[in-house]
Amino acid sequence: MELNxxxxxxxxxxxxxxxxxYFVLQLQLQQDKSQNGPLALPIIGHLHLIKxxxxxxxxxxxxxxxxxxxxxxxxxxxxxxxxxxxxxxxxTTNDIIFANRPLLLAGKYFGYEYSMIGxxxxxxxxxxxxxxxxxxxxxSSRLSALSSFFSDExxxxxxxxxxxxxxxIELRSHLWELTMNIVMGMIAGKKYYTRDTSxxxxxxxxxxxxVMKFRRIVEEVLxxxxxxxxxxxxxxxxxxxxxxxKMEKLGKEMDELLQEMVEERRxxxxxxxxxxxxxxxxxxxxxxxxxxxxxxxxxxxxxxDKLIKGMIIAMILxxxxxxxxxxxxxxxxxxxxxxxxxxxxSEIKQxxxxxxxxxxxxxxxxxxxxxxxxxxxxxxxxxxxxxxHESSKPCNISGLHVPENTILxxxxxxxxxxxxxxxxxSMEFKPExxxxxxxxxxxxxxxxxxxxxxxxxxxxxxxxxMKVVALALASLVQCxxxxxxxxxxxxLDEGHGLTMPMASPLHAKLKPCIDMVHVLSQLSN
Numbered sequence: 001m002e003l004n005x006x007x008x009x010x011x012x013x014x015x016x017x018x019x020x021x022y023f024v025l026q027l028q029l030q031q032d033k034s035q036n037g038p039l040a041l042p043i044i045g046h047l048h049l050i051k052x053x054x055x056x057x058x059x060x061x062x063x064x065x066x067x068x069x070x071x072x073x074x075x076x077x078x079x080x081x082x083x084x085x086x087x088x089x090x091x092t093t094n095d096i097i098f099a100n101r102p103l104l105l106a107g108k109y110f111g112y113e114y115s116m117i118g119x120x121x122x123x124x125x126x127x128x129x130x131x132x133x134x135x136x137x138x139x140s141s142r143l144s145a146l147s148s149f150f151s152d153e154x155x156x157x158x159x160x161x162x163x164x165x166x167x168x169i170e171l172r173s174h175l176w177e178l179t180m181n182i183v184m185g186m187i188a189g190k191k192y193y194t195r196d197t198s199x200x201x202x203x204x205x206x207x208x209x210x211v212m213k214f215r216r217i218v219e220e221v222l223x224x225x226x227x228x229x230x231x232x233x234x235x236x237x238x239x240x241x242x243x244x245x246k247m248e249k250l251g252k253e254m255d256e257l258l259q260e261m262v263e264e265r266r267x268x269x270x271x272x273x274x275x276x277x278x279x280x281x282x283x284x285x286x287x288x289x290x291x292x293x294x295x296x297x298x299x300x301x302x303x304x305d306k307l308i309k310g311m312i313i314a315m316i317l318x319x320x321x322x323x324x325x326x327x328x329x330x331x332x333x334x335x336x337x338x339x340x341x342x343x344x345x346s347e348i349k350q351x352x353x354x355x356x357x358x359x360x361x362x363x364x365x366x367x368x369x370x371x372x373x374x375x376x377x378x379x380x381x382x383x384x385x386x387x388x389h390e391s392s393k394p395c396n397i398s399g400l401h402v403p404e405n406t407i408l409x410x411x412x413x414x415x416x417x418x419x420x421x422x423x424x425x426s427m428e429f430k431p432e433x434x435x436x437x438x439x440x441x442x443x444x445x446x447x448x449x450x451x452x453x454x455x456x457x458x459x460x461x462x463x464x465x466m467k468v469v470a471l472a473l474a475s476l477v478q479c480x481x482x483x484x485x486x487x488x489x490x491x492l493d494e495g496h497g498l499t500m501p502m503a504s505p506l507h508a509k510l511k512p513c514i515d516m517v518h519v520l521s522q523l524s525n
Contacts (some may be wrong), residue, residue, distance in 0.1 A: 046074030053496035055384035074233025109251035116310035175324035187462035322382035371431035376449035384413035
């Protein structure tokens with residue numbers, strides 16, 4: 001009996017010893033292969049190192065182990081790049097290899113089975129979407145034709161703030177409503193928010209249930225789309241986490257809302273005569289759904305309802321939260337740097353005066369304004385890790401072998417704060433650093449500034465986003481005096497998700513500039 005106990009105990013001991021030894025050796029081998037990167041645990045890989053916000057967590061890993069790393073999230077290889085020169089290598093020489101998107105759950109449920117432009121695999125379908133977007137949705141001629149529409153929405157916001165008797169405002173809601181009205185006006189010809197001057201808050205129009213659903217859906221989609229869903233990397237976790245079911249439910253809710261919007265425009269489209277349709281096709285400012293419905297008549301197999309809905313949600317996701325967040329970050333930084341705010345106000349006054357409001361055509365002349373925006377996007381890029389890419393075949397980057405189907409995460413947040421390129425004051429808000437700087441500078445330093453990505457998958461809505469942000473920010477600074485609510489500086493804590501909003505909504509004191517009162521008083525809703 002005692003011999004049996006000793007035998008079994010010895011067997012168990014050696015079994016545990018050899019299993020432990022095996023895993024330790026595997027971990028050591030993996031550490032050697034990954035250029036002395038962090039140790040990967042069995043099954044989960046490096047997921048145990050990940051915390052929120054993701055870009056901050058990956059920044060710490062890069063600081064500890066190197067700017068170019070091969071990691072493993074569960075069953076997926078991850079190529080983490082926090083180096084400007086390596087980012088250039090990925091998006092120029094090897095751009096076509098990394099033109100794919102990984103097939104993550106968010107793309108399945110929010111991107112219409114990976115058919116939406118932002119998540120579609122590289123190929124003919126994506127090229128058609130890109131062509132449509134650049135020709136019909138955000139072309140320079142279309143944006144020029146919509147300039148007065150953009151201005152009207154900004155003026156509506158200014159009018160409301162001018163009539164508001166509250167000395168302190170929460171800016172995020174106002175900026176969301178501004179960008180939502182602009183995007184939905186372009187897409188569906190709808191104005192979701194009207195502003196009743198008898199209240200201190202914008203009122204949704206009769207579509208209030210619809211707009212509140214949209215806001216909630218957009219916020220949830222962006223949070224759930226961050227590239228750290230456990231179920232994307234450890235498939236067996238689908239049995240326990242419930243994240244996929246949550247995405248599926250939200251995706252169905254989103255689809256129902258978008259289908260209602262398409263049907264509403266389809267009814268209007270069918271009631272129009274052939275002459276009206278032909279006349280409308282010549283207008284650059286025509287409603288985007290109408291453009292797609294017209295193409296659906298001649299190319300029904302290509303322009304399906306699924307494609308139309310995917311284009312709508314892509315425009316909403318790209319054009320609302322990111323633009324609103326960029327304006328909010330800029331205002332927070334200006335409130336923390338009163339001298340910079342005053343310098344910007346002086347530039348606007350020098351070029352425009354106080355007899356009229358800033359126009360779209362003024363923006364290129366306002367160099368300091370553009371520097372403020374660039375510096376804001378440097379410190380707080382709209383999508384800090386860009387949208388994930390995926391390698392379509394094996395390649396060698398910066399001396400590392402990158403296998404096929406490896407997810408590429410480029411930490412633009414880290415690159416754009418790298419003191420190697422931006423100096424010892426890289427963490428400081430200093431718009432002057434952009435004097436004489438061009439976005440497309442590709443020198444031996446690599447891609448050190450890319451808030452909208454780079455290469456084939458660069459954000460096609462960059463021009464529209466910059467136009468809205470610049471006009472709104474310039475108008476807010478021109479028309480109002482801004483102060484922090486208290487003596488303490490505004491908290492710049494970062495939220496998390498695919499985009500990077502402020503952790504807490506920005507509150508600020510404001511009052512109309514005395515020399516702009518006569519202009520503001522002439523505005524109407």
